[in-house]
Structures are given as structure tokens and as C-alpha cells.
Amino acid sequence: MDTKHLLNNLVTAVIVIDADLKLCYANAAAEQLLGVGIHRLTEHFLADNFRLIGVSNELLTESIKENQGLTVNTASLITFDNQHHTVDITLSPLEQEQGLALLELRQVDQQLRIHQQLTLDAQQQAAQYLVRNLAHEIKNPLGGLRGAAQLLSRELHDPQLNEFTDLIIEQADRLRNLVDRLLGPQKPTKHSLHNIHEVIQKVLKLVSMALPENIDLEQDYDPSIPDIQMDPEQLQQAILNIVQNAVQALECDGGNILIKTRTQHQVTIGTERHKLVLALSIIDNGPGVKPELLDTLFYPMVTGRDNGSGLGLSISHNFARLHGGRIDCQSTSAGTEFTILLPIENNN
Structure with missing residues (x-):
């Protein structure tokens, strides 16, 4: 039985490194996770294949030299294409191959x-x-x-x-x-087929009427996205609330807001897995959300602005939930990205 063929069918990234952290082998899952081809992976040292990983080179080297196993749970991994992942890292020295170790990177983002x-x-x-x-x-x-x-x-x-x-x-x-x-709606309303880009354009038309001159709106749409079952007024309000938040974050220093649509495959929302979903991202390059607010951002009456009501994001989250979807938020000091995920399979 071909061992390499078996390893390439694993969903866990498997890498073999030596005490100098030079790669000797990487399976297909490692290529996919790091976004780097097998030839580049094995021609470079481990640290040359990503931007950041949540374990030090010194600790890995020491573990290999001392023939000791190592486990690091929920470590951050940032790849060269700026994808952020959370991984469990396991280092296992190879008994038959002195100076070599098996490094496993198991993604736990979904869980x-x-x-x-x-x-x-x-x-x-x-x-x-x-x-x-x-x-x-x-x-x-x-x-x-x-x-x-x-x-x-x-x-x-x-x-x-x-x-x-x-x-x-x-x-x-x-x-x-x-x-x-x-006291807004808590139950799904009547849905019908609509194009998400038409809904977005209505939002941008409303926002543009009072948009400060130092803010630019950009669009990056996937025209192949089919019509989906929705209440267009609810989704318009959900998108409008998020875009208005982005405008308010940028109104002092200016910046860009990008509205992007894509599809994603095999996405779990709540406890249900969907073959195909719409990913509608609203990205700004503002100062970001305060770290202490991230965990409660979608709660009613939570706001980072002195004059905010704390209802906009809560309403948006509720409307996404009523469409069987969810809203994700990633924010750093370099900007904020809200992504509305909505199922689109079995709509036609």
C-alpha cells in the first residue's frame, strides 16, 4: 500500500521536518492549508512558508533534539495570502528516523x-x-x-x-x-426569489446620498450567484446597518469600503451543513472594532459610539438568522470585515 497516497487523502496537514526545521515532506492537505506548492514547501525552512504560527522555532527545534513530543492547541496560523486559521499543532519525533519529526496541523476553525x-x-x-x-x-x-x-x-x-x-x-x-x-420581527416573513446584487445596489444608492467625500465605495461582485429566497427589505436593512457602521468608522480619517460577493462550499451554519452559500463581505480599512466589544458585538444595546443605539448590528444578525444564515466579523487595527453568509442551494 502506498503510504504517500494515504497521507495525501488525509484532511490533516502532515509535514516532516528536521532539527533545523527544514521540510522533508508535506502532504496535499499541507499544500492546501498553507497555499504553497509542494516544491516550494520542501525547498524552504518551515518559517518561510507562512507569516505567523503560534509556536516558536526554538521550541520546535528543542523538542526534536530532545526527542520529546509537543502539543499546542488553538494556535494562530496566518498564511502568505493573509488567511487566518486556528490549528492544533502536534509534533511527534520519528523513532526510526533520528533528527526528524512529524508535524501535524489540524484546522479547528470550523469547530x-x-x-x-x-x-x-x-x-x-x-x-x-x-x-x-x-x-x-x-x-x-x-x-x-x-x-x-x-x-x-x-x-x-x-x-x-x-x-x-x-x-x-x-x-x-x-x-x-x-x-x-x-420589538422587531422574530419569525421568518414571506420569502421570494431576488437577486442579492439588486438589493446591495439599493443600499449603496441610499448611502451615497450622504456619503462623505473622503470615503470611497467599491464593489466586487460574482455575477454567477443565482437568485435566492429572501425578504429583500430585511436584507436591505441588514446590509445598510453594516455599511452605515463602516461609514461612521471612516468619516473622520476617510478610507475605502468594499462590498464583495462570492460563493462558498460546504459551510456549516449553526448545526446544519450547506453545500453552497452566499458570502457577502463588507470590508473597511478603518480603525477596527474595540477588542472588548468583539464578543458582544451583536447583542442589543451594545455600541462603541457615544451616540449609538446599539441596535443596528443586533437587527442585522437577527435578519440573517431569519434567513437561515449568520454574520461573521473579523477586525484588527487595519480594518474590519463583516461577512453575511446565506444558504443558496435548493432555491430554484
């Missing part, structure tokens, strides 16, 4: 993403339940407050005093609108 999504969904649903109950409690006395202000306004004949009742009515209406948004 972590599923766990994070299930945790996020559970926590967000709990937060939404709490906020919705609070909104119901606010709405009833709010109507009475507004009605009382209207009655009082009719009895007052001093315009200066009427200014105060008008202020009460105005602020009550503003609060009612906020409550109505908190």
Missing part, C-alpha cells in the same frame, strides 16, 4: 466557529428576550405619558409652556420608535 455561533445565538436570544420584555413594559406607560402631554397642551394657552409639552411628545415619539425597533 470554534460553530461553538461561538451557538453560544452567541443562545446569549443573544436571552438578551433579546430580556430587552423585549423591558420594551413591552416601557411601551404601555409611554402611551399614557404622551396622551397626558397632549391633553395638557390643549389646556395651556402660554406658547412658552406649550414648548415643554411639545418636547415631552417629541421625546415620547422618539422613545416609541426605539421600542418598536426592539
